[in-house]
Amino acid sequence: MSLKFYHLPYLPLRITSHFGNRHTGIVGATSNHKGIDIGADKSKYKTQTYGGPVYAVLPGIVVKSYYSDARGHVVIIDHGIIDGSDVKTLYQHLYGKGLAVGTKVEAGQEIGIMGNTGTSAQLHLHFELLINDIPVDPEKYLLEVKPVDEDRVRAIIKEILRGAGTEVSAWAEGSWKKATEEGITDGARPGGYCTREQVVTMIERAVK
Numbered sequence: 001m002s003l004k005f006y007h008l009p010y011l012p013l014r015i016t017s018h019f020g021n022r023h024t025g026i027v028g029a030t031s032n033h034k035g036i037d038i039g040a041d042k043s044k045y046k047t048q049t050y051g052g053p054v055y056a057v058l059p060g061i062v063v064k065s066y067y068s069d070a071r072g073h074v075v076i077i078d079h080g081i082i083d084g085s086d087v088k089t090l091y092q093h094l095y096g097k098g099l100a101v102g103t104k105v106e107a108g109q110e111i112g113i114m115g116n117t118g119t120s121a122q123l124h125l126h127f128e129l130l131i132n133d134i135p136v137d138p139e140k141y142l143l144e145v146k147p148v149d150e151d152r153v154r155a156i157i158k159e160i161l162r163g164a165g166t167e168v169s170a171w172a173e174g175s176w177k178k179a180t181e182e183g184i185t186d187g188a189r190p191g192g193y194c195t196r197e198q199v200v201t202m203i204e205r206a207v208k
């Protein structure tokens, strides 16, 4: 299984600062940015402190949940071994304490609220991808996550059903597999995404 995010950490995805070296605002100075910053949905959240739900990008277990002066409220999720490497994701500057250590999460599950805690000049999510505990650029994985609308799901299901002759459970399994490949997730319900239950309902309707 190759590394792939099943869900975005925040919707919509508006990257305000990339990974790597960046200008600090001080002439000639740069700092090494170990993650990616995602800006708040300004159409929904009007304050500088509260930005709405932050989601797990993959299933996993919360291994850290703490506050520090620099990072503010932080959650770190361990996603286990993928491609032979230990994969974790980190979510910082959260509004308040996120999920507790030991909590099992699904992709798309809310793990905290976007905030402006710690050393943070504005409301945003600082997101890191840690491979064997070393931060790497998560941008391409974020850009690969595509919200799927209901019409798209119906088209997928129709395509699966065209190869009829197999049992309904096999159709459902095939449809779900294809749907997850298209970016549909099994977690919470942020706009544009479908859950397994919704996909199964649509399959049942199509079969009858």
Ligand SMILES: [Zn+2]
Pocket: 017, 033, 035, 036, 037, 125, 126, 127
């Ligand atoms: Zn950042």
